[in-house]
Amino acid sequence: MTNFDAPETPGGRSRTRVVVGHLTLALLGLACVFPIYWLYATSLRRPNDVYEVSPLPWPLSVDSYRTAIDEVDVLRLLLNTTVVAVLTALGQLLTSLLAAYAFAAWNFPLKRVLYLAFVGSWLVPFQVAMLPNYVLLHQLGLLNTLSGVIVPNIVSGLGVLLLRQHLDSFPKELLEAARMDGRSSWSTLWMVVVPNLRAALAALGILLLVNAWNEYFWPALVLQRHNDVLQLGIRSFMSATEGDDWGPLTATAGLACLPIFIIYLLLQRHVVSGFVRSGLR
Amino acid sequence: MSGMFVEVAPPTLPAPIVAPAAAGGRGRTARRLARRLGRGVVPYLYLVPALGMLIVWIYRPLVETANYSFYSWNLSPTQPATPVGWHNYHRLFTLPELGGSVWRTLLMIIGLLPFTIVIPVVVGLLSREVRGRARSIYQALIFLPFLVAPVASAAVWQWLLSPRTGAVNRATGSSVNWFHERWPALIAITGITGWHVLGFAVVVVAAGLASINGDYAEAASVDGASRWQITRWLTLPLLSPTLVFLVLATALLFAPQWTFPLIDTLTQGGPVDATTNVYYLLWEYGIQSFDAGLASAAGVVFFLGFGLVAAVLLWISERVTIHDD
Secondary structure, X not given: OOOOXXXXXXXHHHHHHHHHHHHHHHHHHHHXXXXXXXXXXXXXXXXXXXXXOOOOOOOOOOHHHHHXXXXXOHHHHHHHHHHHHHHHXXXXXXXXXXXXXXXXXXXXXXXXXXXXXXXXXXXXXXXXXXXXXXXXXXXXXXXXXXXXXXXXXXXXXXXXXXXXXXXXXXXXXXXXXXXXXXXXXXXXHHHHHHHHOHXXXXXXXXHHHHHHHHOOHHHHHHOOOOXXXXXXXXXXXXXXXXXXXXXXXXXXXXXXXXXXXXXXXXXXXXXXXXXXXXXXX | OOOOOOOOOOOOOOOOOOOOOOOOOXXXXXXXXXXXXXXXXXXHHHHHHHHHHHHHHHHHHHHHHHHHOOEXXXXXXXXXXEEOOOHHHHHHHHOOHHHHHHHHXXXXXXXXXXXXXXXXXHXXXXXXXXXXXXXXXXXXXXXXXXXXXXXXXXXXXXXXXOOOOOHHHHHXXXXXOHHHOHHHHHHHHHHHXXXXXXXXXXXXXXXXXXXXXXXXXXXXHHOOOOHHHHHHHHHHHHHHHHHHHHHHHHHHHHHHHHHHHHHHHHHOXXXXXXXXXHHHHHHHHHHHOOOHHHHHHHHHHHHXXXXXXXXXXXXXXXXXXXXXX
């Protein structure tokens, strides 16, 4: 407590600042987390207690979850969403890896133009390309199917960008040595490049998985007749009950977020740095 | 890009693989030529999956959209499309919705800036002294909303902002009917989007601040500069690349991607268009009214406008950014 706000001593000054810093971050953290806490708190109250405002939901009850599972078939939606998100992320990872390998390992005509085609792909917003894609999906018979959500998404400009950056800093001697050994480029990719790229692939994979899980546009466009994934299941719940059935609604939304939160809990540092690094480039 | 190792740099465009049909007699040279050409094709083979998807699902539809915009068509396979020239564009610019939605998009972007610039910078400056494990725990909490699915957050915010029973109105004693009054609805959509992206911006600003070399500040403080002077004339200018990036992300990524699901689930653009931004307008034109011509004309205009805005912002950002060399 000595010198707490005596500005002359550098130690004291910086301690005030440390306290202010902790307070600021703690308050902001609480404010950010409160809605998520409230989501789970509401979902765990007894149906008659839903309108309570006590900060702790007590006594606990899983009735809302039971209703959600019975009424919206949350478990099937969870399964569907998992399939869609995992296949989408894996597909994006694979196409990105192959493309990034081409850009990093060879010089070829039109290389710059083709690379720009990937970089510039975000300039075409979803809504602009929406109608022709809708027509094509109709022609392919993929409307209202899960494949219709997955197939158009198996490319990621961001994935190509990030993996190329990693591959550009990959020691060229290793690739050269593999070539000298008479390895084909295909076996070099899988035996030399991929094992050394594991961390980057994992980080990108998580990022793509979270994005695919939370994706709304494509499911909303493709699955108009059935609400086959979680994001649409919540939406149909919201409109069907005129948003009054708060217990089951928050239970559904809570379950929809849970897998991502678990991944986050296990791999926190990688998730944050994955997103931030992708943004900084 | 210069120090790239090169396996083969064919002098000409790699021709399509020619089957070495007449390879019998003039054997070796022909085969070697074929192999050379074959190897030139290799990088393209690796590119084919990603590039194919890119063309089929992004660039082809862009061209098709431009084409649709000159037709009148209701998307039905049995109904033929009739060419109407520039009529759809004429309609688009005489309808009142376009101007209003552009204006509301702008309001949403401006409303997001406190969340993506002001709060992260203030918090970043105030908390520079917090390090280590404590810092990463705080950041983990602040980042959490960025991972919440927009529809899930629509559900919880509908509950929090529910007029009579919601926690917000009960805590503040207000009786605002958030999603059914014009300005409150716009504010709510913007605020919820801000809540989502705030954590991302806080982490990015913190990383930017951490990467600033401390020697400058020390030298300035030896020269007698006050803390505020150092912040104003050293730290903030050196942070400008980060801030410019965040402005770009707000206008070009966050506003389009995060507002749309919220609008679609919470207000459907209402009340009376109060939350219809350009992204939602395009959706309405295309998917709800099945007016392919008008929707495509709007898409083309929007694509050009979006590209122009992006180019101008990138150009400005090149000028105002101060680099620490």
